Amino acid sequence: MNKQDISSIKQLLSSKKKIVIVPHKNPDGDAIGSTLGLYHYLLKGNHQVNVLVPNDYPTFLKWIPGNDTILKHDSQTKKCDTLIEEADIIFTLDFNAFHRTGSMESVLTKSKALKIMIDHHQAPDDYATYMFSDVTMSSTCEMVYHFIDMLGDTSLIDTNISTCLYVGIMTDTGSFRFLSTTSKTHQIVAQLIEKGANNTEIHNNIYDTNSYERLQLLGCALSNLKVIPESKTAYITLSQEELYRYDYKKGDTEGVVNYALSLKDTVLAAIFIEDKQEGIIKISLRSKGNFSVNELSRAHFSGGGHTNAAGGKSHLSMEDTVAKFISILPSYNKALNDE
Numbered sequence: 001m002n003k004q005d006i007s008s009i010k011q012l013l014s015s016k017k018k019i020v021i022v023p024h025k026n027p028d029g030d031a032i033g034s035t036l037g038l039y040h041y042l043l044k045g046n047h048q049v050n051v052l053v054p055n056d057y058p059t060f061l062k063w064i065p066g067n068d069t070i071l072k073h074d075s076q077t078k079k080c081d082t083l084i085e086e087a088d089i090i091f092t093l094d095f096n097a098f099h100r101t102g103s104m105e106s107v108l109t110k111s112k113a114l115k116i117m118i119d120h121h122q123a124p125d126d127y128a129t130y131m132f133s134d135v136t137m138s139s140t141c142e143m144v145y146h147f148i149d150m151l152g153d154t155s156l157i158d159t160n161i162s163t164c165l166y167v168g169i170m171t172d173t174g175s176f177r178f179l180s181t182t183s184k185t186h187q188i189v190a191q192l193i194e195k196g197a198n199n200t201e202i203h204n205n206i207y208d209t210n211s212y213e214r215l216q217l218l219g220c221a222l223s224n225l226k227v228i229p230e231s232k233t234a235y236i237t238l239s240q241e242e243l244y245r246y247d248y249k250k251g252d253t254e255g256v257v258n259y260a261l262s263l264k265d266t267v268l269a270a271i272f273i274e275d276k277q278e279g280i281i282k283i284s285l286r287s288k289g290n291f292s293v294n295e296l297s298r299a300h301f302s303g304g305g306h307t308n309a310a311g312g313k314s315h316l317s318m319e320d321t322v323a324k325f326i327s328i329l330p331s332y333n334k335a336l337n338d339e
């Protein structure tokens, strides 16, 4: 995003606009934090602003300031479609291809509104009028901070905005430890704390609100952990039956894959989660160092994401999906053992 783009956007936002903000399907902490952070900022410009999410998200995100104003496309389709059709500007946050919004893809594709993308995933599609796309960024929340900064408005950042943005930086960096965390990230986080984000309370709300069943499900996942030492790989499976047994709720499996990656000498970690309703095995991949799970997922599991964190899916059975994963590993053995 160059100076010209910024001054055009500034000009655009100088009068009241109808604005819609959309994150990806199955929104995570960065998706909800960035959309609501931007929402609170744009409200200060006196715009009509709505955050529309494709579908529901985990309960541990449902305390974030502005949460009650979010509209869900899968249950409030007509209202959401009308807002999109009437919008002057649509901000697309934390994704870069319309298919990542699931059922919102067609209405977004048809929309004539001006589009602004703010995103840190690889390989952006070419739909946005203004594109702020940077794969080196820790999170979309960090980019929203930069966006507000480029518009010269950091003085407008209040407790609500800083709380929202802190959430996404914290969750997407694994609490400030992934490679994407820079000194700049920490400087921004320091600003957010100064402007009102209560770091202890936010950590508590996100990480220390587990149900008993969620911890039992984690126990089940850990007992299913398998290791393939020659490929420096560890993986976990969770069947639909196991999810039912532990009263699975959206978000309960978030972060479980990181336990596989935490195993000493592991470079690649995967979790395979059966979703009978969608008829797929949902796959989350994580890696250490330069090994790109984005490339592995794009090549074999119809997905993508970042170098060290990517998602994907398989239409095969659990057994066949795991067999496929195991069968492709030897072709990556050299890269995995070079890490």
Ligand code: 5GP
Pocket (backbone or CB within 6 Å): 024, 094, 121, 283, 284, 285, 302, 303, 304, 305, 306, 309, 310, 311, 312
């Ligand atoms: P997760 O494993 O937590 O679902 O996803 C890890 C990262 O990859 C997140 O940043 C997520 O947005 C991204 N991601 C997940 N699935 C896909 C996908 O199908 N395509 C792309 N491009 N990114 C994905």
Ligand code: MN
Pocket (backbone or CB within 6 Å): 030, 031, 094, 120, 139, 140, 172
């Ligand atoms: Mn993100």
